[in-house]
Amino acid sequence: MKASAFSYARATSVGNALQLLAAHGDSAKVLSGGQSLMPAMNLRLLAPDLLIDIGGLTELKGIAIDGDVLRIGALTRHVDVMNSADIAIHAPLLTEAIAHVAHPAIRNKGTLGGSLAHADPASELPACMLALDATIIVRGEAGERRIAANDFFTGIYETALSPQELLVAVELPIAQKNATHFFHEFARRHGDYAIVGMAAQAVVRENLFKDLRIALFAVGDRPVLAATAARLIDVAVTAEVLAGASAALGDELDPQEDQQASPEMRRYLAKVLLARAVAALLGRPDLAGTVA
Numbered sequence: 139m140k141a142s143a144f145s146y147a148r149a150t151s152v153g154n155a156l157q158l159l160a161a162h163g164d165s166a167k168v169l170s171g172g173q174s175l176m177p178a179m180n181l182r183l184l185a186p187d188l189l190i191d192i193g194g195l196t197e198l199k200g201i202a203i204d205g206d207v208l209r210i211g212a213l214t215r216h217v218d219v220m221n222s223a224d225i226a227i228h229a230p231l232l233t234e235a236i237a238h239v240a241h242p243a244i245r246n247k248g249t250l251g252g253s254l255a256h257a258d259p260a261s262e263l264p265a266c267m268l269a270l271d272a273t274i275i276v277r278g279e280a281g282e283r284r285i286a287a288n289d290f291f292t293g294i295y296e297t298a299l300s301p302q303e304l305l306v307a308v309e310l311p312i313a314q315k316n317a318t319h320f321f322h323e324f325a326r327r328h329g330d331y332a333i334v335g336m337a338a339q340a341v342v343r344e345n346l347f348k349d350l351r352i353a354l355f356a357v358g359d360r361p362v363l364a365a366t367a368a369r370l371i372d373v374a375v376t377a378e379v380l381a382g383a384s385a386a387l388g389d390e391l392d393p394q395e396d397q398q399a400s401p402e403m404r405r406y407l408a409k410v411l412l413a414r415a416v417a418a419l420l421g422r423p424d425l426a427g428t429v430a
């Protein structure tokens with residue numbers, strides 16, 4: 139199938155893109171890498187009257203460190219995030235996770251901002267933003283808003299962005315001393331969307347979690363920051379403690395049914411990932427099979 143007819147405007151600056159969005163709002167769509175938008179248009183799931191192409195806006199591209207914050211422009215392509223030395227040092231969770239996003243041809247065009255604005259609940263990067271405690275920066279004609287990642291994703295393909303706003307960047311706190319991370323997803327094939335996945339960021343000192351942020355994807359209508367993680371902070375994690383957290387995680391999640399898995403299977407896989415994450419982060423292989 140082919141997309142229905144649409145008009146096309148190539149934005150010349152962020153200000154110009156915002157003017158176009160203010161004028162056309164609901165009937166327009168922003169085009170970044172096109173890796174989600176174009177398939178959706180070709181399937182006629184979306185039929186915008188106008189595409190606003192922001193692909194040429196260099197001011198939205200790039201990775202920079204400012205003090206203890208890592209800023210990534212919305213138009214930074216997946217391949218550039220994956221190959222960035224700064225990200226490998228200061229947010230290595232992202233380097234590891236992004237290798238699981240689709241395939242090289244898609245990573246060569248797809249952008250971080252596009253992935254976050256698209257808000258597929260089975261996507262890796264929205265969950266990473268929760269685990270890394272990111273701030274999402276959006277701009278409209280009225281000015282800039284800074285939104286905590288945990289408040290940004292509001293439903294399946296839904297975010298806190300208004301139709302008149304552009305996602306311009308994300309900011310991540312750079313990894314602290316003693317920081318460590320875990321990423322794993324269950325998928326039929328490498329590069330497929332996950333059946334269930336987990337991204338976690340932790341600070342471990344003297345065998346205790348001093349901080350632990352566990353985000354899951356493909357377990358609901360949006361990525362989930364597991365409240366259960368709080369049970370594991372500043373306590374000696376025994377098999378009993380982990381079994382309690384595992385049961386609590388199962389209660390906390392409300393996964394959906396689809397052709398890939400039942401809710402029960404997704405809950406079980408999430409618990410398997412929790413055990414593996416805790417075992418890996420604490421260097422405790424004895425805990426890797428603890429599933430309630």
Ligand SMILES: Cc1cc2nc3c(=O)[nH]c(=O)nc-3n(C[C@H](O)[C@H](O)[C@H](O)COP(=O)(O)OP(=O)(O)OC[C@H]3O[C@@H](n4cnc5c(N)ncnc54)[C@H](O)[C@@H]3O)c2cc1C
Nearest residue numbers: 168170171172173174175240248249251252253255261305
């Ligand atoms: C075969 C295939 C497999 C894939 N597998 C995966 C996978 O395993 N994991 C995964 O996470 N993704 C996967 N993707 C999606 C891919 O990662 C996309 O690149 C990404 O989701 C969207 O980025 P984009 O720059 O291409 O955005 P686009 O397609 O250009 O835009 C996506 C949506 O976001 C909006 N948008 C884009 N940029 C902005 C902005 N700056 N401000 C406001 N709104 C904006 C658009 O209007 C549109 O609604 C797959 C895609 C394909 C085709």
